Amino acid sequence: MDDNFLRLEKYLADKKEVIDKHLDKYIQVKGPSKIWESMKYSVMAGGKRLRPVLSLTTAELLDFPIENVLPIACAIEMIHTQSLIHDDLPGMDNDNLRRGKPTNHVIFGEAMAIIAGDALFAQAFNLIIRETPKSVKPENILKAIYDLSIAAGAEGMCGGQAMDITIEKSNEEIDSAIVQYIHTHKTGAMLRTSVRSAAIMADANPEKIKALTSYAENIGLAFQIVDDVLDVVGLTEDLGKTIGKDQKSNKATYPRLYGITESMNMAENHVNRGINDLLIFGDKAEYLILLAEYILKRKS
Amino acid sequence: MDDNFLRLEKYLADKKEVIDKHLDKYIQVKGPSKIWESMKYSVMAGGKRLRPVLSLTTAELLDFPIENVLPIACAIEMIHTQSLIHDDLPGMDNDNLRRGKPTNHVIFGEAMAIIAGDALFAQAFNLIIRETPKSVKPENILKAIYDLSIAAGAEGMCGGQAMDITIEKSNEEIDSAIVQYIHTHKTGAMLRTSVRSAAIMADANPEKIKALTSYAENIGLAFQIVDDVLDVVGLTEDLGKTIGKDQKSNKATYPRLYGITESMNMAENHVNRGINDLLIFGDKAEYLILLAEYILKRKS
Numbered sequence: 161m162d163d164n165f166l167r168l169e170k171y172l173a174d175k176k177e178v179i180d181k182h183l184d185k186y187i188q189v190k191g192p193s194k195i196w197e198s199m200k201y202s203v204m205a206g207g208k209r210l211r212p213v214l215s216l217t218t219a220e221l222l223d224f225p226i227e228n229v230l231p232i233a234c235a236i237e238m239i240h241t242q243s244l245i246h247d248d249l250p251g252m253d254n255d256n257l258r259r260g261k262p263t264n265h266v267i268f269g270e271a272m273a274i275i276a277g278d279a280l281f282a283q284a285f286n287l288i289i290r291e292t293p294k295s296v297k298p299e300n301i302l303k304a305i306y307d308l309s310i311a312a313g314a315e316g317m318c319g320g321q322a323m324d325i326t327i328e329k330s331n332e333e334i335d336s337a338i339v340q341y342i343h344t345h346k347t348g349a350m351l352r353t354s355v356r357s358a359a360i361m362a363d364a365n366p367e368k369i370k371a372l373t374s375y376a377e378n379i380g381l382a383f384q385i386v387d388d389v390l391d392v393v394g395l396t397e398d399l400g401k402t403i404g405k406d407q408k409s410n411k412a413t414y415p416r417l418y419g420i421t422e423s424m425n426m427a428e429n430h431v432n433r434g435i436n437d438l439l440i441f442g443d444k445a446e447y448l449i450l451l452a453e454y455i456l457k458r459k460s
Numbered sequence: 461m462d463d464n465f466l467r468l469e470k471y472l473a474d475k476k477e478v479i480d481k482h483l484d485k486y487i488q489v490k491g492p493s494k495i496w497e498s499m500k501y502s503v504m505a506g507g508k509r510l511r512p513v514l515s516l517t518t519a520e521l522l523d524f525p526i527e528n529v530l531p532i533a534c535a536i537e538m539i540h541t542q543s544l545i546h547d548d549l550p551g552m553d554n555d556n557l558r559r560g561k562p563t564n565h566v567i568f569g570e571a572m573a574i575i576a577g578d579a580l581f582a583q584a585f586n587l588i589i590r591e592t593p594k595s596v597k598p599e600n601i602l603k604a605i606y607d608l609s610i611a612a613g614a615e616g617m618c619g620g621q622a623m624d625i626t627i628e629k630s631n632e633e634i635d636s637a638i639v640q641y642i643h644t645h646k647t648g649a650m651l652r653t654s655v656r657s658a659a660i661m662a663d664a665n666p667e668k669i670k671a672l673t674s675y676a677e678n679i680g681l682a683f684q685i686v687d688d689v690l691d692v693v694g695l696t697e698d699l700g701k702t703i704g705k706d707q708k709s710n711k712a713t714y715p716r717l718y719g720i721t722e723s724m725n726m727a728e729n730h731v732n733r734g735i736n737d738l739l740i741f742g743d744k745a746e747y748l749i750l751l752a753e754y755i756l757k758r759k760s
Contacts, residue, residue, distance in 0.1 A: 192623065192641065193614075193619050193622040193623040193626060194622060194626055195614045195618060195619055195622035196614055198622075199614065242578070243578070246574050246575070246578060249551065249574060250551065251549065251550065251551060251565075251570035251571055251573075251574055252570075252571045252574060265551075269625075269629075270551035270552075271551055271552045271625045272622060272625060272626075273551075274546050274549060274551055274552060274574070275546070275618050275621050275622050275625070276618075276622070277578070278542070278543070278546060278577070278578075278581065278612075278613075278618050279613045279614040279618035279619070279622075281578065281581045281582070281613075282581070282609045282610075282612040282613030282614070282616075282618065283609070283613045283614060285585055285605060285606075285609040286606050286609040286610050286613065289602050289603075289605060289606040289609070290606065298598040298599050298601075298602055299598050301598075301602060302589050302598055302601060302602060303589075305585060305589060305605070306585075306586050306589040306590065309582045309583070309585040309586035309589070310582075310586050312578075312582040313578075313579045313581075313582030313583050313586065314493075314495045314496055314499065314579040314582070314583060316582075318495060318575050318576075318578050318579035318582065319493050319495055319579070321575050322493040322494060322495035322498075322572060322575050322576070322579075323493040325569075325571045325572060325575070326493060326494055326572075329569075
């Protein structure tokens with residue numbers, strides 16, 4: 161298991177390097193306006209690149225060249241970044257720091273941060289169309305863009321954020337249906353399309369797409385449950401136990417509803433189910449399985 | 461000329477009705493979150509629907525069924541609406557009223573207004589893919605989405621907004637290059653793609669696309685110049701001469717640079733050039749010509 165973990169760490173580092181190189185290439189700062197600098201600042205501010213890694217790993221599983229999914233993988237990361245820029249705005253969570261760096265509006269001002277987020281959204285879609293190799297069928301590119309735009313919008317990520325805002329401002333009792341709605345939409349939808357859009361581009365058959373979708377939904381939920389738990393219990397050695405800001409407001413989280421131990425059991429359950437979904441792929445699913453296990457064991 | 465104007469008014473009213481009906485159909489308020497209400501509120505808040513009308517009129521000129529371009533026409537209006545919602549935010553222009561109605565954030569709160577705008581962006585793209593009839597070639601749908609996403613992003617509308625923000629906050633001397641950059645990007649790009657994306661969907665040949673592009677660029681500039689002038693000189697009978705808010709800040713406008721008379725001459729010049737661009741289409745260009753003249757003569 162330790163060997164596996166080291167192997168995965170190497171795998172993740174390699175993939176992150178490829179993704180960062182392509183994001184850097186895809187977003188060229190060009191004059192005369194400051195908007196490109198603002199867009200690039202947040203996209204290149206780091207992060208695990210979990211979403212695009214999932215796209216590349218799905219392509220590999222299906223023997224589909226990763227070059228064919230790199231544009232949509234990077235587009236997904238750009239839309240994810242857009243959501244972080246807007247999330248951090250004074251009118252939303254009002255965060256000044258992300259990943260140890262000043263947030264976009266702190267550097268570029270609130271107006272530019274709003275516009276840069278919007279521009280990343282637009283840029284994501286033209287990137288896919290411009291850079292996806294001609295060997296990928298146009299019908300499949302359209303289907304993949306469709307899947308991504310549903311995941312990003314009111315039926316996906318934005319819908320989850322909107323529900324989160326509504327609940328936080330209300331005095332409504334938080335129940336499991338609300339928590340699950342927020343988690344499957346706010347984080348889950350984009351993780352789901354990271355896997356699905358790659359499989360769609362690769363022309364995978366319905367059985368494979370179904371299995372991969374279920375895998376993605378399961379690890380998506382596990383990811384968010386672990387995120388909630390990490391926010392409550394700061395697991396880093398330095399900090400020991402810290403209370404995160406999710407507890408301060410009426411935030412819908414798993415630990416709040418089920419406690420930490422039960423939440424982690426639920427996350428493990430979802431990871432196991434996700435791994436089970438991959439049985440039809442046999443050994444080829446190795447890295448998607450390792451990624452699922454990593455989601456459960458990550459400390460940050 | 462008066463007959464023509466009445467004919468155009470009837471034409472515009474008919475087209476607006478079709479567009480409003482489709483926007484209403486395309487944005488279905490569905491639970492559980494408030495986000496759909498917020499999106500629909502601003503999309504259905506009225507407006508001339510100039511952008512989607514241009515798409516439909518271009519389709520008609522090319523003998524292409526308007527059903528084939530209604531989805532992208534409405535998508536363009538949704539992205540236009542998104543830009544208005546974000547423009548009105550406290551972090552941007554901080555406007556409480558638009559078209560006589562409270563702006564989105566006044567009704568739904570700032571956080572929801574940010575997210576609803578983002579969701580409209582996503583929704584625009586999946587609307588095109590879901591609703592465009594199967595008879596339109598997938599390659600042309602991709603090309604049209606590409607054109608739209610360039611027009612909406614950092615190389616188009618967002619780029620123009622970003623430059624506008626940068627200049628407004630600076631003490632930089634406003635020159636004609638800056639004014640033209642802002643106008644061709646902030647307003648021009650979306651008007652341009654309204655015409656172009658319809659022509660692309662219709663599989664128009666390069667000569668026709670070139671002519672229509674030049675037409676759209678010319679009327680786009682005329683539209684914005686007239687907009688600037690209307691902001692300075694309130695031309696309604698009630699108001700007489702009023703000084704608009706563009707004059708109060710360091711806003712890059714044509715009247716500021718050239719004065720009102722010269723600005724209107726420039727607008728007329730662009731309209732004439734735009735009409736000239738349509739010569740290859742003969743009488744079939746009738747309504748695009750009337751639209752160009754309308755842009756010059758409009759009073760609001």
